[in-house]
Amino acid sequence: MPVFVIVANNNPAAIKHAIQEQYGVGYYEFSNNVWWVSDSGTSKTVADKIGLTNGAIGAQGAVLKFTGFSGYTAQAAWTWLQQFYPEAAPNA
DSSP states (O other): OOOOEEEEEEEEHHHHHHHHHHTTTOOOEETEEEEEEESSOOOOOHHHHTTTTGGTTSSSEEEEEEEEOOOOOOOHHEEEEEEETTTTTEEO
């Protein structure tokens, strides 16, 4: 299932609350304003589900779909990706 990155550029608390309400424990908090969620929809679907579209939750941000990854971070991030998005390939 695709993974989406949700980036808050203001009011991250409102976005985090909306993500928790919609996805339960099925999200990964990458930082205090960036989360990963697994969803079968589109970027627009995810934005709609968390109330980000048109500022409905009083926050601003972006939802981005990704297919690959690269970087250096805590092992928990890579473990989460493998669990929820095993078809994503690391970019070498």
